[in-house]
Amino acid sequence: MTEKKIRVLVAKPGLDGHDRGAKVVARALRDAGMEVIYTGLRQTPEMIAEAALQEDVDVVGLSILSGAHMALTPRVMELLKANGQTHVRVFIGGIIPDEDLDRLKEMGVAGVFGPGASTEDIIRDVRMAAAG
Amino acid sequence: MTHSQSVLAGDRLALARLLTQVENNAPDGRIALTELFPHTGKAHLIGVTGAPGTGKSSLVNQLALHYRKTQNKRVAIIAVDPSSPFTGGAVLGDRVRMRDLAGDPAVFIRSMATRGSLGGLAQSTAAMSQVFDAAGFDLVIIETVGAGQSEVDVARLAHTTLVVEAPGLGDDIQAIKAGILEIADILVINKADRPGVENTEKALKSMLDLAHPAARVFQHHGQAMPTIAPVQDSSSAPMWIPPIQRTVATEGRGIAELAESIARHAAHLTHSGDWALRERARLEVELDALIRETLVNQFMEDISQSQYDAALEKIIQRNLSPWDAVKLLMNGRSK
Numbered sequence A: 001m002t003e004k005k006i007r008v009l010v011a012k013p014g015l016d017g018h019d020r021g022a023k024v025v026a027r028a029l030r031d032a033g034m035e036v037i038y039t040g041l042r043q044t045p046e047m048i049a050e051a052a053l054q055e056d057v058d059v060v061g062l063s064i065l066s067g068a069h070m071a072l073t074p075r076v077m078e079l080l081k082a083n084g085q086t087h088v089r090v091f092i093g094g095i096i097p098d099e100d101l102d103r104l105k106e107m108g109v110a111g112v113f114g115p116g117a118s119t120e121d122i123i124r125d126v127r128m129a130a131a132g
Numbered sequence B: 001m002t003h004s005q006s007v008l009a010g011d012r013l014a015l016a017r018l019l020t021q022v023e024n025n026a027p028d029g030r031i032a033l034t035e036l037f038p039h040t041g042k043a044h045l046i047g048v049t050g051a052p053g054t055g056k057s058s059l060v061n062q063l064a065l066h067y068r069k070t071q072n073k074r075v076a077i078i079a080v081d082p083s084s085p086f087t088g089g090a091v092l093g094d095r096v097r098m099r100d101l102a103g104d105p106a107v108f109i110r111s112m113a114t115r116g117s118l119g120g121l122a123q124s125t126a127a128m129s130q131v132f133d134a135a136g137f138d139l140v141i142i143e144t145v146g147a148g149q150s151e152v153d154v155a156r157l158a159h160t161t162l163v164v165e166a167p168g169l170g171d172d173i174q175a176i177k178a179g180i181l182e183i184a185d186i187l188v189i190n191k192a193d194r195p196g197v198e199n200t201e202k203a204l205k206s207m208l209d210l211a212h213p214a215a216r217v218f219q220h221h222g223q224a225m226p227t228i229a230p231v232q233d234s235s236s237a238p239m240w241i242p243p244i245q246r247t248v249a250t251e252g253r254g255i256a257e258l259a260e261s262i263a264r265h266a267a268h269l270t271h272s273g274d275w276a277l278r279e280r281a282r283l284e285v286e287l288d289a290l291i292r293e294t295l296v297n298q299f300m301e302d303i304s305q306s307q308y309d310a311a312l313e314k315i316i317q318r319n320l321s322p323w324d325a326v327k328l329l330m331n332g333r334s335k
């Protein structure tokens, strides 16, 4: 009857102060028909994993501008796994140096979007990831 | 362990998944709901509604904190935000104001989009409340944006409904239009730190006086202290006059008093017999909706598309009235 809606958590871990990029992505995903749970600034990995669990999301998008992606990402992934949410796909948005890309992929990150990524690309990749 | 047993045992992932199934009206969700139903009927359902930006989420955050700190009650929150009518998508942002509740395993926050359909929202919110109820949450707080009929319907689910206003929005008139005051058990003027509180309170009071001519409002410490009127109504139970409560949600001011009003309302419902009445009305609405849905589905299953198209064609040709067409189709059902 009702088609299953794609649910995405857009979170902003770390201490850097603005979430303009995260909000743009949240709105783009909404305009693509998805339900986006937006949690605001300065989220700890624990808060992100807890929200992902309660909201039963398919996808988590982390917006990281602080350069702390190599510390924050594995922690979030660990917590998701510990909660039994192994099916949840994680995307990273932010400025990620090339040398970190492979290591993030190895950790199981579904995709990385730099500042140049188009919203079309993001929507397509999130859709594909949610479809499993 | 079945899905519902996991939920009863406190498995949070199972709970989150069941909420999704129930929201999607999936068959698995229905099975679990059936098994959980005997465990429902204990939670106090609190509706929080009001115009956009009046501070509902901040208030829910503070109320939940209060219940956690002072009464160790388990609190579930359903935060409803509108879906875009054009794309069907939604940005659900209420959690931003509820970060104080993070890390507490006795709190569970679930965001929910209205998804367009009118009756559907009330139905899925009711079902999700039942899941929380069965899972042992003492309080289920449902936040909706008081904008239309569907939100009013959701508020009707609740045992206690808070209508949140804020000074200086100029939305008091809109609130009456939407009929939202009529559903208020407690009126909250949030953002009481802002100028214009007096005017808002005055406006609300005069509207209350219109709605409840028997209202007695006493002055106490210079603040209005609405009370349960000693006047007896026809059923001879004391009437509940919605109190007006000032809060500053961002600073936690007025929250204890608000929680007290909520407790008094719950006590009033129990003593007057209204709790049982509301419970009955709620389940009656639910049963009726299910009967309608089931009948329509049955009808659609039994009637072939060609039978339906043929009838429609006759109606368009004015050879058959819609009423006769329904009779014809109902009689011609294969089962």
Ligand SMILES: Nc1nc2c(ncn2[C@@H]2O[C@H](COP(=O)(O)OP(=O)(O)OP(=O)(O)O)[C@@H](O)[C@H]2O)c(=O)[nH]1
Residues within 6 Å of the ligand: B051, B052, B053, B054, B055, B056, B057, B058, B059, B094, B097, B145, B190, B191, B192, B193, B194, B247, B248, B249, B250, B251
């Ligand atoms: N000054 C003041 N600001 C407040 C108060 N309560 C909430 N706010 C602010 O008002 C804004 C909206 O608060 P929310 O709690 O998100 O309001 P809401 O009614 O849930 O909003 P929607 O869900 O979008 O309709 C935020 O910036 C809050 O910080 C208050 O008591 N005083």
Ligand SMILES: [Mg+2]
Residues within 6 Å of the ligand: B056, B057, B058, B093, B094, B143
């Ligand atoms: Mg809100």
